[in-house]
Amino acid sequence: MKATFLLSFFCAFSLTSLAQTDPVTQVHGAHNQSLGNIRVFDKSAFAHFNNPGALATYDINQLAGGYDHRFGLAELNTVTFAGAMSFGSGVLGFGIARFGSKLFNQQTLGISYGNKLGIVSIGSKLEWFQTQVEGFGTGNAVIFSLGGIADLSPIFSLGASISNLNRAKLGKNSTQRIPTGISLGLSYHPSKQLNFFGEVEKDILIKPVYKIGLEYELHEWIELRTGVNSNPGRLFFGLGLNYEKFGLDLGYGQVNPLGSTTNFSLTFDLDP
Numbered sequence: 001m002k003a004t005f006l007l008s009f010f011c012a013f014s015l016t017s018l019a020q021t022d023p024v025t026q027v028h029g030a031h032n033q034s035l036g037n038i039r040v041f042d043k044s045a046f047a048h049f050n051n052p053g054a055l056a057t058y059d060i061n062q063l064a065g066g067y068d069h070r071f072g073l074a075e076l077n078t079v080t081f082a083g084a085m086s087f088g089s090g091v092l093g094f095g096i097a098r099f100g101s102k103l104f105n106q107q108t109l110g111i112s113y114g115n116k117l118g119i120v121s122i123g124s125k126l127e128w129f130q131t132q133v134e135g136f137g138t139g140n141a142v143i144f145s146l147g148g149i150a151d152l153s154p155i156f157s158l159g160a161s162i163s164n165l166n167r168a169k170l171g172k173n174s175t176q177r178i179p180t181g182i183s184l185g186l187s188y189h190p191s192k193q194l195n196f197f198g199e200v201e202k203d204i205l206i207k208p209v210y211k212i213g214l215e216y217e218l219h220e221w222i223e224l225r226t227g228v229n230s231n232p233g234r235l236f237f238g239l240g241l242n243y244e245k246f247g248l249d250l251g252y253g254q255v256n257p258l259g260s261t262t263n264f265s266l267t268f269d270l271d272p
Contacts, residue, residue, distance in 0.1 A: 025179050027050055036211045037236070052114050057151070059091065064267045066078075090113055104133050129142075139171025144165050163179075163181045196214055199213075213226070225251075245271075
């Protein structure tokens with residue numbers, strides 16, 4: 001009983017007081033993080049985590065790895081690896097991520113699938129999520145998520161994602177549920193060099209988070225990014241470097257009064 005109570009306490013602290021820090025609720029990949037944590041639109045293999053519906057939209061065929069460091073605390077680090085492979089009937093994605101330290105950690109392992117039907121791309125994800133508190137216990141859960149993107153025109157797209165649609169609990173002996181999040185987004189591409197993103201994200205337990213992101217292609221291999229969030233107010237900056245099949249993304253975020261976040265990710269395109 002004591003172990004179950006403490007496990008629920010630590011998990012509730014991580015999932016609410018430090019929102020968007022665990023593998024399920026946070027946005028993965030420095031590209032999307034530097035755009036203000038835009039979740040719905042993702043043109044990398046990290047779409048497996050952020051929105052499986054984006055996998056087929058961009059016909060992703062890639063391997064990706066990322067590292068996220070928050071507020072100067074090693075206990076809040078996240079390491080991520082993802083992949084996406086295109087084949088005849090769609091795009092298959094997979095991913096693994098680990099958040100935390102030896103004392104308290106959470107990890108997820110999952111597969112996803114996306115397919116495009118006309119102007120609409122739809123994807124789903126199934127993942128195993130584990131929470132460990134040293135000396136107190138382990139909780140395991142299976143999470144199901146959905147997502148999609150509709151290309152309304154060459155310059156406008158609408159997207160949505162729903163994470164933890166089945167409202168899974170942290171473990172069979174826990175009453176604490178993993179957050180269920182809904183994101184709705186709009187992308188606008190007035191030119192090849194300029195991209196705007198807007199998004200609203202709602203979790204059952206917290207107020208809506210409003211996000212705005214801007215991306216500018218300074219050169220064919222250099223991209224500059226920035227973004228803002230509400231609840232709490234956050235400011236983000238980022239840089240993307242692309243050379244042939246390789247990509248390097250760097251991101252920085254300022255979250256008052258908690259401090260700053262830094263993240264970077266590497267991608268490798270599998271296309272011939």
